[in-house]
Each structure stands twice: as structure tokens, then as C-alpha cells.
Amino acid sequence: MNYPLRHLVSLLDCTLNRSDIDDILITNMAIDTRSLGDTVNTLFVCLKGTKSDGHNFIKSAVALGVRVFLVKEFPREVYTEAILFIKVEDVLRSMQKIASDHRYHFSIPVVGITGSNGKTQVKEWIYQVLFRTCNIVKSPRSFNSQIGVPLSVQFLDASHELALFEAGISLPHEMGFLEKIISPTLGILTHMGDAHLSNFESRKVLLNEKLNLFQHVEKLLFCDSQAWVKDLVSKQISERSRLFVISYEDDLADVFIKSVIGVEECTTIELIYKQKGYLFSIPFTDEASVENAILSASFILYMDLWDKKISERFKLLERISLRLELKDGLHASTIIDDSYNSDLLSLRVALNYQDQNNKEGQNKVLVLSDLSQQRDDDEADIYHEISMLLAHHDIMQLYAVGPRLYHYRNLFKTINSKFYLETDQLIKDIPNLHIAGNSVLIKGTRSFKLEEFSYQIQEKTHQTYLEINLDAMRENLLYYRSLLEDDTKVMAMVKASSYGSGSIEVAHLLQRSGIDYLAVAIADEGIELRKANITTPIIVMNPEKHAFELMLEYNLEPNIYDLSLLREFAVAVAKSEKSKVDIHLKFDTGMRRLGFDKISDIELLGTLIPSFACLKVKSVFTHLSVSDTIGEEHFTKQQLDQFELFASILGDKLGYSFYRHALNTAGIERFVDHQYDMVRLGLGLYGVSFFKQSSLTEVMTLKTQVSQIKSVDPEDTIGYGRHGRRNSSGKIAVLPIGYADGFHRKLGNGNHSVLIKGGYAPTIGNICMDMCMVDITNVPDVSIGDEVVVFGPNHSIHHISDSLETIPYEVMTGIGPRVKKIYFSEM
Numbered sequence: 087m088n089y090p091l092r093h094l095v096s097l098l099d100c101t102l103n104r105s106d107i108d109d110i111l112i113t114n115m116a117i118d119t120r121s122l123g124d125t126v127n128t129l130f131v132c133l134k135g136t137k138s139d140g141h142n143f144i145k146s147a148v149a150l151g152v153r154v155f156l157v158k159e160f161p162r163e164v165y166t167e168a169i170l171f172i173k174v175e176d177v178l179r180s181m182q183k184i185a186s187d188h189r190y191h192f193s194i195p196v197v198g199i200t201g202s203n204g205k206t207q208v209k210e211w212i213y214q215v216l217f218r219t220c221n222i223v224k225s226p227r228s229f230n231s232q233i234g235v236p237l238s239v240q241f242l243d244a245s246h247e248l249a250l251f252e253a254g255i256s257l258p259h260e261m262g263f264l265e266k267i268i269s270p271t272l273g274i275l276t277h278m279g280d281a282h283l284s285n286f287e288s289r290k291v292l293l294n295e296k297l298n299l300f301q302h303v304e305k306l307l308f309c310d311s312q313a314w315v316k317d318l319v320s321k322q323i324s325e326r327s328r329l330f331v332i333s334y335e336d337d338l339a340d341v342f343i344k345s346v347i348g349v350e351e352c353t354t355i356e357l358i359y360k361q362k363g364y365l366f367s368i369p370f371t372d373e374a375s376v377e378n379a380i381l382s383a384s385f386i387l388y389m390d391l392w393d394k395k396i397s398e399r400f401k402l403l404e405r406i407s408l409r410l411e412l413k414d415g416l417h418a419s420t421i422i423d424d425s426y427n428s429d430l431l432s433l434r435v436a437l438n439y440q441d442q443n444n445k446e447g448q449n450k451v452l453v454l455s456d457l458s459q460q461r462d463d464d465e466a467d468i469y470h471e472i473s474m475l476l477a478h479h480d481i482m483q484l485y486a487v488g489p490r491l492y493h494y495r496n497l498f499k500t501i502n503s504k505f506y507l508e509t510d511q512l513i514k515d516i517p518n519l520h521i522a523g524n525s526v527l528i529k530g531t532r533s534f535k536l537e538e539f540s541y542q543i544q545e546k547t548h549q550t551y552l553e554i555n556l557d558a559m560r561e562n563l564l565y566y567r568s569l570l571e572d573d574t575k576v577m578a579m580v581k582a583s584s585y586g587s588g589s590i591e592v593a594h595l596l597q598r599s600g601i602d603y604l605a606v607a608i609a610d611e612g613i614e615l616r617k618a619n620i621t622t623p624i625i626v627m628n629p630e631k632h633a634f635e636l637m638l639e640y641n642l643e644p645n646i647y648d649l650s651l652l653r654e655f656a657v658a659v660a661k662s663e664k665s666k667v668d669i670h671l672k673f674d675t676g677m678r679r680l681g682f683d684k685i686s687d688i689e690l691l692g693t694l695i696p697s698f699a700c701l702k703v704k705s706v707f708t709h710l711s712v713s714d715t716i717g718e719e720h721f722t723k724q725q726l727d728q729f730e731l732f733a734s735i736l737g738d739k740l741g742y743s744f745y746r747h748a749l750n751t752a753g754i755e756r757f758v759d760h761q762y763d764m765v766r767l768g769l770g771l772y773g774v775s776f777f778k779q780s781s782l783t784e785v786m787t788l789k790t791q792v793s794q795i796k797s798v799d800p801e802d803t804i805g806y807g808r809h810g811r812r813n814s815s816g817k818i819a820v821l822p823i824g825y826a827d828g829f830h831r832k833l834g835n836g837n838h839s840v841l842i843k844g845g846y847a848p849t850i851g852n853i854c855m856d857m858c859m860v861d862i863t864n865v866p867d868v869s870i871g872d873e874v875v876v877f878g879p880n881h882s883i884h885h886i887s888d889s890l891e892t893i894p895y896e897v898m899t900g901i902g903p904r905v906k907k908i909y910f911s912e913m
Contacts, residue, residue: 125151185236201276230254412909417522425536449482455530456488577603609633634658668704692739705745714752787878810851816863
């Protein structure tokens with residue numbers, strides 16, 4: 087968005103708190119103080135819901151620099167004349183009207199996607215395949231609601247060539263509003279199920295409402311595999327020319343699905359379009375993923391964007407993550423918590439996720455509630471299918487909750503099962519459950535409140551915890567891949583427990599994302615990953631001689647940086663059963679750390695390595711010491727020139743090719759012309775950059791809770807050394823986080839502020855070992871137990887690193903071991 091305020095006011099039936107309007111340029115709308123960017127140019131939309139009221143955050147937003155507010159009522163508090171309030175009868179509809187006006191400024195293809203299941207997956211998969219082909223704007227995650235759609239559409243700008251927007255409804259008559267905002271030129275209808283059916287008379291009524299999104303589209307793409315869907319679509323959109331039909335049976339359809347062959351973890355699909363065959367493979371075999379991939383591929387065919395690289399990109403498709411939490415449970419168990427949503431399709435996806443994250447030695451346990459409401463007559467068939475599904479995924483133990491599962495309990499005789507009518511019964515039986523050391527997937531609908539069971543079996547060592555957003559990490563990886571050539575490989579740095587975020591879970595995500603290499607610091611880190619079923623090639627950056635035997639056992643590849651290390655590793659390989667082992671050579675071109683740094687050494691390597699028949703050079707690399715430093719470009723260029731010389735000499739001597747890599751995160755951002763064969767992605771993967779921060783999302787959020795609230799007087803002193811003081815009466819909150827958790831003592835006495843309920847609370851007094859105090863005098867309505875954000879995407883880690891005069895690496899890796907980690911993924 088980029089509009090004079092006068093233009094937006096002209097769209098609305100509104101009242102202003104003053105008649106003169108400054109010539110303010112509005113560039114974005116926001117509904118949450120935690121997501122504010124350029125506050126001066128933000129229109130803050132004060133939405134009122136059942137649990138929160140945006141009007142309560144006006145004061146905090148003003149303090150952050152917001153000058154313009156869209157409100158239902160003028161605030162009682164008096165603000166300066168610089169603050170403008172636009173009063174409207176309906177804040178949400180006014181927000182939608184602004185987004186709709188913005189949409190009509192663009193004539194690019196705009197795709198509206200709706201259905202019961204697969205909207206986000208189809209949108210994200212089209213993006214994953216096409217993001218190198220054209221500039222795409224899309225709904226963030228699953229922003230498909232009455233609020234999410236206008237927030238998504240506002241991201242449209244003149245650089246975009248294609249738009250992908252989801253639309254979801256939960257009540258009658260909602261889709262008409264979304265159609266006006268998105269105004270799609272093309273439509274995609276995904277699989278129709280029973281999600282959100284409770285507020286509609288029947289699934290046909292629900293579909294008719296969803297089809298309102300496509301009133302004016304040029305083409306509607308849909309699969310005719312559901313006969314009732316095909317009939318309704320044909321009735322509502324009677325012009326055959328506006329339909330693009332995908333069919334398993336009709337070879338005269340626009341796209342004919344000639345074959346679908348699933349083998350192990352891969353499905354190969356052949357489509358016929360305009361009498362030409364298109365063959366591609368996806369790394370999934372479940373029915374939902376196959377249908378969503380076919381929809382995605384058909385759209386790409388219709389858009390005439392298919393080229394020889396498309397089928398290769400389908401091989402790298404990533405599962406769109408569940409809205410779940412991955413966390414530690416009692417007695418060394420792992421919990422996968424998806425306790426708010428349960429239907430057949432989402433259960434399939436969740437079971438796949440459990441398979442992918444299952445650690446060595448763990449058995450798989452499923453806690454399952456009755457599915458979402460079923461209106462079809464095939465309920466028994468569905469529960470029979472569930473029993474087959476659990477057997478297929480080798481579920482060791484099922485704990486089933488609900489009357490429907492209890493009714494069909496005879497269908498689960500082949501699986502160790504226990505049935506409960508209510509969640510309370512399950513919770514009382516926790517001491518008798520087989521949880522210790524196992525992977526526990528919790529899958530249920532909101533009505534069964536399985537989150538209470540999840541809480542009971544979680545490890546509760548500390549109220550301070552680190553959230554890791556795996557979706558954000560995937561998005562960051564996609565961003566950096568978009569900067570590279572298609573054939574450039576990516577090595578991800580997961581050393582030091584993935585910079586404090588936890589190496590195993592991160593490695594699983596990267597492996598599913600098709601990463602080419604992982605890099606760890608020492609052999610122990612690589613062995614841990616291998617034991618967690620990570621099969622991606624792993625380089626050990628600091629190999630120790632005593633670990634050579636284990637490295638060979640676990641297929642870990644060493645970084646060789648001196649001649650003695652080379653000779654000793656060659657001896658270790660000769661003693662093993664390995665016939666050939668890949669090694670990596672490090673060149674020191676100016677870092678003055680590890681590595682070969684003389685031409686004579688390189689020439690000697692070229693002579694020596696061929697004498698070791700068991701070794702092969704897989705890659706050579708160097709480390710750029712000032713790639714992140716403005717003004718030192720000449721030194722980086724010297725390093726790159728030296729690296730190219732060393733690599734050329736070695737290549738001539740060896741007589742075969744190897745990968746070359748020099749760029750780290752900052753190098754990718756600033757010297758992408760020297761990407762060579764591979765790059766090493768580190769800090770940027772975690773959403774932290776000194777140059778491209780606006781293009782990234784920070785992955786880590788350090789959170790804690792309010793333990794106690796105290797009133798203080800001017801004469802009171804706070805904390806050790808009596809350094810904490812206020813000039814007037816106020817309130818402080820005590821937080822269970824201290825320097826033992828990685829919250830450095832230098833951050834005390836106002837040197838850092840935490841976020842509580844959208845407001846900033848500065849530290850007051852010294853940071854203690856296990857706790858600290860913050861001043862909440864200016865943050866209204868804080869209560870014991872309220873969530874506190876120490877740093878995260880909306881309160882950048884840069885604030886802490888700048889205060890400490892250090893770098894984000896140190897903050898991330900300094901988080902204490904007692905801080906538990908919770909991994910987030912959204913459906």
C-alpha cells in the first residue's frame with residue numbers, strides 16, 4: 087500500500103477527530119502492536135473481538151509512533167493534535183473496503199483458493215515451484231479469514247506478477263465480502279470435506295457459499311473426483327468455458343490424470359494436457375498430497391509456466407506444516423501437540439509428521455479424539471480407514487477418547503488400544519500410560535480439550551521457554567534459494583545446537599526441504615543427527631583425531647585443514663572397511679584461522695591426495711572474514727581471488743572436479759555473483775541479517791511469564807545493589823528469567839525492555855541469576871501468568887545484541903540449557 091491519507095478517508099463513511107489532515111502517506115495496515123513496522127505510515131485498525139479490543143492498545147501504539155487509527159469510538163484519553171482518529175460504524179468492513187480498493191489498482195492474475203482441505207498446501211506448493219519463475223505475492227501462512235484476507239491483499243505491489251490468496255469461511259454470507267477484496271481472475275477449488283460444516287445446513291450449502299468466490303473468474307480449476315462437487319460446480323457456473331476440469335476418468339477433460347504410482351516415499355504422476363504428457367514426482371504418497379500436487383501442477387500448466395525445471399522442483403516439495411507444537415514430555419518422551427483439529431486428512435498429515443520426527447528407539451503413541459462432526463452415512467467406513475491408517479504407520483499404542491471411537495472400538499482390535507469416553511478419564515489414567523521414552527502424537531478436536539492432557543504430560547522444568555518457528559525457517563530458506571541459481575547447492579550450518587535452536591528438529595526440517603549438506607562443529611553433533619535418522623550428507627568442521635573411527639561409522643565427512651590431519655585420516659580410512667570417503671579442504675585466504683594458506687601446500691595436496699586411493703575431495707572452501715562489513719569489500723575480493731587461484735591449482739593437479747564454496751549468509755546477500763557451486767547458510771536461516779532483515783522472519787522467540795506483581799514507592803529500591811529505583815509510585819513484575827537462562831546482567835537497569843500485552847516494560851534493577859524485575863507502570867492490565875516476550879520477530883534479537891555490543895550469534899547460543907524449547911509449525 088502507498089496512499090495519501092486523504093484517499094483512504096474518501097473511501098469511508100467516517101468522522102474525524104479534526105478537520106485538517108496532514109499529508110500522511112499510509113503504507114500498511116496493522117491490527118497488532120507486536121507486528122508494527124514503519125509506524126509513522128501505519129493505519130492501526132482497532133478491531134474488537136470476543137477476547138480482545140484493539141482500542142485498548144491505542145496508548146501503546148502511540149508510544150511506538152503510530153499517528154493514524156481506524157476506530158469504532160473515539161478514545162476517552164486526550165492525545166495531541168498529531169494523532170488522527172478515523173471513526174467508522176464498522177471497523178472490519180472499513181478495513182476490507184480499503185483492501186478492496188487497493189486490489190483494484192492491479193491487473194495481474196489473482197488466484198482465489200478455497201475448499202475444505204488443502205488451501206494452504208496448494209497455495210504454498212504453487213509458490214514453492216514458481217517462486218524462481220515469477221514474483222509472487224501470497225497469503226502469509228493461512229491468512230484466509232475476514233481479517234486475514236485484507237491483511238494479505240495489502241501486500242500487493244507493482245513488482246508482483248502473480249497473486250495467490252486463500253479464502254476461508256466459517257459462517258454463511260461471509261464469502262461475498264472476501265470475493266470483493268480478492269476479486270480473483272482465476273479460481274482453485276480444493277478438496278471439499280466437513281470442516282466448518284457445523285454452521286451450515288449441509289455440505290452442499292457450504293459449497294454453494296464457497297463458490298461465491300468464483301462469481302467473476304475467467305477460469306475455475308477443480309478436480310471432478312467428488313461427484314457431488316462436480317454437479318454443484320456445473321450448476322452454479324453453467325458456462326463450460328469458465329471451467330477447467332481435472333479428471334481421473336474423463337480423458338477429454340482439460341487435464342487427464344493418466345497415472346499415479348506411489349512407491350515407498352515417492353509418488354510419480356503423469357498428466358495429459360493439450361495432448362501432451364507431463365511426468366513429475368512428489369516426495370509424498372498420501373491421497374491428500376497427491377490431489378493437492380495435481381491441482382498445483384494443473385494450475386502451472388494452465389498458466390503456461392511449465393518448463394524443464396518444474397518437474398525437478400516438484401521433487402523438493404515440502405509438507406505444509408501442521409498447526410502444532412513439538413516439545414519435550416515427561417520421562418524422555420516427545421510430544422507432538424495438535425489438540426485442536428481432527429479430521430481424516432489432517433490425521434494423515436499428522437501421522438506423516440510423527441514418522442518424520444520419530445527418534446531412534448522411540449515407539450509411536452497416538453492420543454486421538456473423535457473426529458470433527460461427520461454428516462455422511464459412511465462413519466463406520468471412516469473409522470475403519472483410521473484403524474488401517476494407524477496400522478500402516480506402526481502405531482504401538484492408541485489412547486482413544488470420545489463416544490464415537492468407543493462405539494467403533496472393535497475396528498481397532500489389531501492395535502494396542504484403550505478407550506475413554508471423556509478426557510478426564512484419560513488424564514486420571516496417566517500413571518498407567520505407555521509414554522516414557524516414546525513419541526506421543528496428540529490429535530483432537532477443541533471440544534475434547536486434549537490440551538489439558540498435553541499439559542499434564544509436558545516436562546515442566548521452567549516457565550521460561552524458547553519457541554522455534556519452523557515455518558519461518560522454511561520461508562527464510564526459500565528466500566535465500568530465490569537469490570541463487572537453480573543448480574547452486576546449499577549447506578546449512580547446524581553447529582552449536584543450530585545456534586541454540588536445537589539441531590535435531592531443525593535438521594529434520596532442512597532434510598525435508600531438500601538441503602544438500604549439513605555442517606556441524608564436532609563429530610558428536612553429527613552422530614546425534616545420524617541417530618535421529620538424518621541421512622543428509624554432514625560435514626564436520628572441526629574433526630578431532632580420536633573421533634575418526636566414529637565419523638567413518640556414521641558417514642560423517644571431515645573438513646581437512648592441515649597435512650597431518652589428512653595423513654591421519656587416510657590411515658583411519660585404510661583401517662576401516664570403506665573403499666572411498668569424501669573429504670573437504672579448507673583454504674585460509676585471510677581469516678588467519680584454520681586452513682591451507684600457501685600455494686606450495688596446495689600443490690603438495692594435489693600430489694599427496696591421489697596417493698591415498700581411499701580419499702576423494704568433495705569440496706574446497708574458504709571463510710570470508712569481513713563479508714558483513716561495509717567498506718571492506720576490497721579485502722573480500724582479495725579472498726575470493728586467492729580462493730579461485732588455490733582451487734584452480736588443486737583442480738589441475740587432481741584432474742577431477744569438486745564443489746567450491748565461499749559465501750556465508752552475508753556473502754550470499756552481498757556477493758551473490760561468487761556463489762560458485764555451493765553456499766553456506768547460517769544466521770540468515772534463523773531470520774537474522776544485517777542487510778536483508780525486512781525479507782526474513784526471525785525464527786526464535788524467547789518467552790517467559792509474570793510470576794508476581796508488586797507496587798513500589800519512590801523510596802523503594804529494587805534488586806541486588808539497590809540499583810533499581812523509580813521517581814514516583816508504580817508497579818513492577820517479577821519474571822522467572824535471569825543470567826543463568828542467558829538473559830545477561832548488562833541488560834538490567836533499563837538496558838532492555840520486554841513485551842507484555844503489547845506494551846514495553848523496561849528492566850529495573852540488576853538481573854539476578856534466576857529472575858529479573860521489569861517496570862510495568864505504563865503497561866495496563868498486566869496479570870500474573872501473562873506471557874512476556876524477551877525477543878522475537880516482533881521484538882528483534884538485534885535489540886539485545888546491540889545493547890550488549892555483541893552479535894546475535896552470541897545471544898542465541900548463550901540461551902541456558904534449562905530453557906525448554908517448543909517447536910511451532912502451522913497448518
